[in-house]
Amino acid sequence: MNPSILSVKDVHVEFRVNQTKAWPWSAPGIVRAVNGVSFDLQPGKTLGIVGESGCGKSTLIRAIAGLAPMTGGTVHLDGQPIDYGSKSRLQDLRRQLQMIFQDPIASLNPRMTIREIVAEPLIYFRPDLSSIDRTNAARDMLDRVGIADHQFNRFPHEFSGGQCQRIGIARALVAKPRVLLCDEPVSALDVSIQAQVINLLKDLQSELSLSLIFVAHDLGVVRHISDDILVMYLGGMMETAPAGRLIEAPHHPYSQALLSAVPVPDPRAKSTPQVLEGDLPSPLEQQQGCLFQSRCPKRFDACKTTRPSLEATPDGKSACLLAGS
Amino acid sequence: MTPHPKPPLLSVRNLSIRFRTGDGMVHAVNDVSFDITRGQKLAVVGESGSGKSQIALSIMGLLARNAQAEGEILFDGSNLLKLPTSELNNIRAREIGIIFQDPMSSLNPYMTIERQLGEIVELHEGASRSTARKRALEVMDAVRIPDARNRLKSYAHEFSGGMRQRVVIAMALMCQPKLILADEPTTALDVTVQAQIMQLLDDIQRDLGTSIVLITHDLGLVAGFCEDTLVLYGGRIMEQAPTLEIFEKPGHPYTRGLLRAVPNIGDPAAKLLAIPGSPPNQRRAIASCPFHPRCVDAVTDCAEKLPQLDGGNSKRACLRPVEELT
Structure with missing residues (x-):
């Protein structure tokens, strides 16, 4: 196996919040947003992270980018541990690792032209470049994502959502990072535009040999772009496996339920969604045993007391007590 | 045209909706006509800005003040666009219910669920407080909210997103309307919850014979739920046909493009074929096919003529014959 470019070990993210429905002076609760997630990202590959809202998928990648406080665990980039406490090390990290966001319009400064927006990262990451070189680099990058020459001096509000996402991609890639974190990059876009952006990301990935982490809730999109998929539930990691295997033969009961619920665009396919009972438990409550046990159709007594660790399945890992059998 | 086996429950005739804005007129819906029969499940599919929600709002008489609607929406012999509010209130909730996309903002945060559900039958049917409470309980059970009593x-904030959407569906069901307009009812919800809600809507249609108009952008949802589908683009109907036909023999280049642009979870090998360009500017009234600038099959005529929606059971608005499409 190649040495991984990004290696994430046992990451925890916790937020202290005032407990709802309690007195203001009562002890704050703790939301365990990410609960011990580990994975390795190989160079040039794509890891898809899926899960429902509130499962911690966005918080996880924000923590990796240094945008959310990591309360435990380590992240290695190229074998070097990342020190999130040091500002200069963080700047170094962000030269290598960039992010694109869900809302394409809100993530661009409305008072800057798109040429300024795309050239700005170079001021910090490439101080050796002259301003003319920076402008030229921005121009090349914008051209590469399909924004025409005559539009460079326009402002973000003059562009559509799909174009703004292209500009966001140009800004992230202008300093030639090696890892791109994508937080639901296409969920705000219409299907006809979504396909354009996915194709663009795939082309840029092979051109620039980028490694991608792609967070999304749309499993069809994730399967299309990913080599491996990681399934999260309530902050914890349920299963990870190569994309095709995970979609066709999910091992973990949660992955099975999630996949059976995806509507298939084929009127002849008789899908029978496996309807999960109940709702997502509050992340404020400390869960005993398996994170999924309150809704799992296959639970048995041991699930209530034992937190399953990630066990190897054929070509993947699953956090289920049934994984061995 | 062959007569309908069943008379339509609701009939939309040449509906056009325009908005007066600071930047001029926005032509949101252009000359749209379709029928809904008893017990029918009709999908209205389109991307953002295609006018699909405005059609639902115009049926309920909920268009914004700067809107101008032309054409007819016939329900029980009266044109809903012309009815005064007092008469419209006899139809809202009692005959036609609506479910909105965001369950939190469709519920009043200051009212208990009981008041919110009860109010509907008190207002529309003159029911007493105790009858209203009894009905609310029945409907809460019907939408499978556990521990309904x-x-x-x-209050609304004490429910999860999926449960809130069940409450909103319960509100729409309070007077047992003949027609429910579901405007992106599951877009704000997770897939596992979406499956629960779609199952519930399916059961309601089967048990009560309610007609349902499902407004959505998700073709996967349509495939599993509706018998008939109407595809909108730029405020016009591009194609209207049985769902099976839309998926297996799409007759319009836009429908074909949409189907190829959606990643299919069962068939990952297929490359996504994006539709080039971006959606039309609706500031101008377009006298040609609104899709022609993005269409792979466009010929010179497409930029000059407005194709009419033609056909029997499956209708399409395209100048080119189906056989010639790529």
Whole structure:
């Protein structure tokens, strides 16, 4: 196996919040947003992270980018541990690792032209470049994502959502990072535009040999772009496996339920969604045993007391007590 | 045209909706006509800005003040666009219910669920407080909210997103309307919850014979739920046909493009074929096919003529014959 470019070990993210429905002076609760997630990202590959809202998928990648406080665990980039406490090390990290966001319009400064927006990262990451070189680099990058020459001096509000996402991609890639974190990059876009952006990301990935982490809730999109998929539930990691295997033969009961619920665009396919009972438990409550046990159709007594660790399945890992059998 | 086996429940005739804005007129819906029969499940599919929600709002008489609607929406012999509010209130909730996309903003945060559900029958049917409470409980059970008796005392914020959407569906069901307009009812919800809600809507249609118009952008949802589908683009109907036909023999280049642009979870090998360009500017009234600038099959005529929606059971608005499409 190649040495991984990004290696994430046992990451925890916790937020202290005032407990709802309690007195203001009562002890704050703790939301365990990410609960011990580990994975390795190989160079040039794509890891898809899926899960429902509130499962911690966005918080996880924000923590990796240094945008959310990591309360435990380590992240290695190229074998070097990342020190999130040091500002200069963080700047170094962000030269290598960039992010694109869900809302394409809100993530661009409305008072800057798109040429300024795309050239700005170079001021910090490439101080050796002259301003003319920076402008030229921005121009090349914008051209590469399909924004025409005559539009460079326009402002973000003059562009559509799909174009703004292209500009966001140009800004992230202008300093030639090696890892791109994508937080639901296409969920705000219409299907006809979504396909354009996915194709663009795939082309840029092979051109620039980028490694991608792609967070999304749309499993069809994730399967299309990913080599491996990681399934999260309530902050914890349920299963990870190569994309095709995970979609066709999910091992973990949660992955099975999630996949059976995806509507298939084929009127002849008789899908029978496996309807999960109940709702997502509050992340404020400390869960005993398996994170999924309150809704799992296959639970048995041991699930209530034992937190399953990630066990190897054929070509993947699953956090289920049934994984061995 | 062959006569309908069943008379339509609701008939939309040449509906056009325009908005007066600071930047001029926005032509949101252009000359749209379709029928809904008893017990029918009709999908209205389109991307953002295609006018699909405005059609639902115009049926309920909920268009914004700067809107101008032309054409007819016939329900029980009267044109809903011309009815005064007092008469429209006899039809809203009693005959036609609506479910909105965002369950939190469709519920009043200051009212208990019991009041919110009860109010509907008190207002529209003159029911007493106790009858209203009884009906609210029945409907809460029908939408499968566990522990309904106690949950009636709760407020909207005490429910999860999926449960809130069940409450909103319960509100639409209070007077047992003949038609429910579901405007992106599951877009704000997770897939596992979406499956629960779609199952519930399916059961309601089967048990009560309610007609349902499902407004959505998700073709996967349409495939599993509706018998008939109407595809909108730029405020015009591009194609209207049985769902099976839309998926297996799409007759319009836009429908074909949409189907190829959606990643299919069962068939990952297929490359996504994006539709080039971006959606039309609706500031101008377009006298040609609104899709022609993005269409792979466009010929010179497409930029000059407005194709009419033609056909029997499956209709399409395209100048080119189906056989010639790529």
